[in-house]
Amino acid sequence: MITSDGSHTICVTGLNEHYHSIHGAVQESEFIFIKNGFDTYGSGTVRILEIGFGTGLNALLTARRTLTQTKKVFYTSLEKYPLGPEIIHKLNHHTFAGSRGKELFEKIHSSEWGMMTDLLPRFSLLKIKGDLVSAEIHGEYDLIYFDAFGPDKQPEMWTGNIIKKISGVTKPGGLFITYSSKGEVRRLLNESGFSATLVPGPPGKRHIIRAIKN
Numbered sequence: 001m002i003t004s005d006g007s008h009t010i011c012v013t014g015l016n017e018h019y020h021s022i023h024g025a026v027q028e029s030e031f032i033f034i035k036n037g038f039d040t041y042g043s044g045t046v047r048i049l050e051i052g053f054g055t056g057l058n059a060l061l062t063a064r065r066t067l068t069q070t071k072k073v074f075y076t077s078l079e080k081y082p083l084g085p086e087i088i089h090k091l092n093h094h095t096f097a098g099s100r101g102k103e104l105f106e107k108i109h110s111s112e113w114g115m116m117t118d119l120l121p122r123f124s125l126l127k128i129k130g131d132l133v134s135a136e137i138h139g140e141y142d143l144i145y146f147d148a149f150g151p152d153k154q155p156e157m158w159t160g161n162i163i164k165k166i167s168g169v170t171k172p173g174g175l176f177i178t179y180s181s182k183g184e185v186r187r188l189l190n191e192s193g194f195s196a197t198l199v200p201g202p203p204g205k206r207h208i209i210r211a212i213k214n
């Protein structure tokens, strides 16, 4: 379906949930994960962990951002249900990602699962097929894009154990960003070693959560 900024999203009828905001998929991802996440974090090498690779939109916007700044990104994304090419090819996200959007979108989707691949001089991608609930997560990350389906639709992705698992692989001073503004999520983050605050959200969302690892 088409969202308010003209970009596509996918509706999961079984959950009655969308992959992105119906108020603008690209606008929402850009605002939450790039402006309030990537752009505000660090310098040098940045290791990103994304929960929910989905359409690859957040990966695309982050890859494009590395073309105009100096951070080197290692982007790891976990996904339980990878989308097939018949769906990916129908998405128009690349048309919102500048002159190299199509090339980047294709590289992101054709890169092999399970293998860290250099896609740009400052952007390497590792897509992992796995289930956040049961998978062991390895590594140390600077920046977490927590982009699971909503806590009301998939509560098993937002439990204390899951947030502790994520906390365990987040570096001190690292940043956790999500579109959710739920008090319960903030509480779990604060109990799991983060300092979580509400910050203004994109159109259609009053607030989002931004949390720093203590």
Ligand SMILES: C[S@@+](CC[C@H](N)C(=O)[O-])C[C@H]1O[C@@H](n2cnc3c(N)ncnc32)[C@H](O)[C@@H]1O
Pocket (backbone or CB within 6 Å): 018, 019, 020, 051, 052, 053, 054, 055, 056, 057, 058, 059, 078, 079, 080, 081, 082, 130, 131, 132, 133, 147, 148, 149
């Ligand atoms: C809101 S969408 C992510 C949107 C995505 N970041 C993008 O840029 O298009 C949530 C994603 O989480 C995935 N997911 C659902 N359950 C999961 C699980 N247990 N482990 C890992 N990923 C899961 C879904 O398949 C879906 O792709």
